[in-house]
Amino acid sequence: MQRISVIGNISRDHIRYADGHSGHYLGGAALHIALAAARAGAHAAPVAVIGDDLALLTREPDLACLDWSALRHATGNSAAFAMVYDTQGAVRCTSATYGVSHQLTAHALGHLARHPGDFCHLCCRRPLHVPAVLSRLATVGARFSADFFLPSAHSLLAAAASWLPAADWIFVNAAEYRLLARTVDPATLNAVIVTDGPRPARLLHHARPVAEACPPTTKAVELTGAGDTLAGTFLARRLAGATPAAALEAAVTAAAHHTTTRPRPLPAPHSP
Numbered sequence: 001m002q003r004i005s006v007i008g009n010i011s012r013d014h015i016r017y018a019d020g021h022s023g024h025y026l027g028g029a030a031l032h033i034a035l036a037a038a039r040a041g042a043h044a045a046p047v048a049v050i051g052d053d054l055a056l057l058t059r060e061p062d063l064a065c066l067d068w069s070a071l072r073h074a075t076g077n078s079a080a081f082a083m084v085y086d087t088q089g090a091v092r093c094t095s096a097t098y099g100v101s102h103q104l105t106a107h108a109l110g111h112l113a114r115h116p117g118d119f120c121h122l123c124c125r126r127p128l129h130v131p132a133v134l135s136r137l138a139t140v141g142a143r144f145s146a147d148f149f150l151p152s153a154h155s156l157l158a159a160a161a162s163w164l165p166a167a168d169w170i171f172v173n174a175a176e177y178r179l180l181a182r183t184v185d186p187a188t189l190n191a192v193i194v195t196d197g198p199r200p201a202r203l204l205h206h207a208r209p210v211a212e213a214c215p216p217t218t219k220a221v222e223l224t225g226a227g228d229t230l231a232g233t234f235l236a237r238r239l240a241g242a243t244p245a246a247a248l249e250a251a252v253t254a255a256a257h258h259t260t261t262r263p264r265p266l267p268a269p270h271s272p
Contacts, residue, residue: 001041001042001043001239001240002043002117002118002119002143002239003042003043003044003045003067003115003118003119004034004037004042004043004044004045004118004119004120004121004232004235004236004239005045005047005070005111005112005115005118005119005120005121006029006030006033006034006037006044006045006046006047006120006121006123006232007030007047007048007104007108007111007120007121007122007123007128007133008028008029008030008033008046008047008048008104008121008122008123008125008128009028009029009030009048009079009101009104009123009125009128010026010027010028010030010031010046010048010050010054010057010071010078010079011026011027011028011078011079011080011081011101012024012025012026012027012053012054012078012079012080012081012266013025013026013027013028013080013081013082013083013224013263014080014081014082014083015082015083015084015085015224015263016082016083016084016085017085023263024266025224025263025264025265025266026054026057026263026264026265026266026267027081027224027225027263027264028048028079029123029125029147029149029228030046030047030048030123031046031048032225032228032229032232033121033123033147033228033229033231033232033235034046034066034232035063035065035066035232036228036229036230036231036232036233036236036254036258037232037233037235037236038065038066038067038232038236039065039232039233039254040232040233040236040237040250040254041236041240042232042235042236042239042240043067044066044067044232044236045066045067045068045069045070045071045118046066046068046070046071047070047071047107047108047111048070048071048072048101048104048107049071049072049073049074049100049101049103049104049107050071050072050073050074050078050100051073051074051075051076051077051078051099051100052073052075052076052077053077053078054078054266054267055073056267057071057267058071059267060267070111070115072103072107074100074103075100076099076100077097077099077100078099078100078101079096079097079098079099079100079101079127080096080097080099081095081096081097082094082095082096083224085223096126098126098127101127102127104127104128105127105128105129105132105133108128108133109132109133109136112133112136112137112140112142113136116140116141116142117142118142119142119143119144119145119168119235119239120137120142120143120144120145121144121145121146121147121231121232121235122134122137122144122145122146122147123146123147123149124146124147124148124149124152124153124156124157124160125148125149125152125156126152126156130156130159130160131159131160131162131163134146134160134162134163135163137163137166138163138166143168144166144167144168145167145168145169145170145171145231145235146160146164146167146169146170146171147170147171147172147227147228147231148171148172148176148180150173150175150176153172153175153176153179153180154179157176157179157180157183157184158183161183161184164180164184164188164189165184165188165189165190167189167190168190168191169190169191169192169193169234169235169238170189170191170192170193171192171193171195171227171230171231171234172192172193172194172195173194173195173196173197173227174194174195174196174197177192177194180192185207186204186206186207187206187207188206189204189206189207190205190206191203191204191205191244192204193230193231193234193248193251195227195230195252195255198215198217199214200212200213200214200215201213201214201215201230201248201251201252203244203245203248210244210245211244211245211248212248213245213248213249213251213252214252215252215253215255215256216252216253216256218256218257218259218260219260223259224263225258225263226255226256226258226259227255229251229254229255229258230251230252230254230255231251233247233250233251233254233255234247234248234250234251237250237251
């Protein structure tokens with residue numbers, strides 16, 4: 001199986017929930033997606049830039065399944081995001097400090113030049129310059145997938161539109177799919193996985209539904225990273241040869257299980 005290189009952020013997240021409680025956790029789509037892919041049997045590498053505040057990340061025992069060779073440690077602070085969930089589970093990003101993640105685009109382009117044979121998943125989030133990375137993927141003929149984050153999806157879908165028909169898979173939630181369909185003709189897209197909370201996830205091939213999977217009923221304690229877990233699991237299963245329907249079923253099950261687990265605490269602070 002090809003290595004999956006997951007290009008995106010690894011961050012410190014401050015999350016506030018509708019019931020009033022809050023906490024500081026380890027997050028970032030690159031981490032969640034790569035970890036889910038690795039747990040599903042793939043060779044997965046986060047392509048990210050972290051600062052001194054997350055320098056001990058690679059020593060976390062339960063992250064030992066990840067390939068850390070594409071992680072860059074830079075002097076400064078890691079990306080940090082503040083997010084708020086409403087009573088319906090919808091999330092909005094209230095503040096973002098990108099820190100050393102401003103180096104992510106250059107780091108990702110260098111990684112693609114060195115490893116053109118990897119399958120690449122692109123987490124389309126700021127501060128990554130999405131068109132630059134998609135253009136490079138197209139130039140080298142790499143296989144790739146992409147996902148988006150609703151607070152920034154409108155602008156980043158528009159920026160990515162020219163390259164999305166070349167993607168193997170695109171992952172969106174129902175609200176993001178509505179934006180996607182207004183930006184790109186869905187009939188031109190090879191495969192789109194559309195999630196909708198506890199409702200069935202759908203796999204569309206050139207806008208036609210080809211598979212559907214209903215998440216198992218669970219008591220959710222955490223929503224952050226569920227969509228990322230679905231994406232990473234689906235990629236791992238499909239690249240290992242599973243049918244689209246089987247991969248989707250495994251992905252929604254993994255995502256549902258993720259919602260029953262507490263968010264990941266921040267690693268211990270680094271002491272130089």
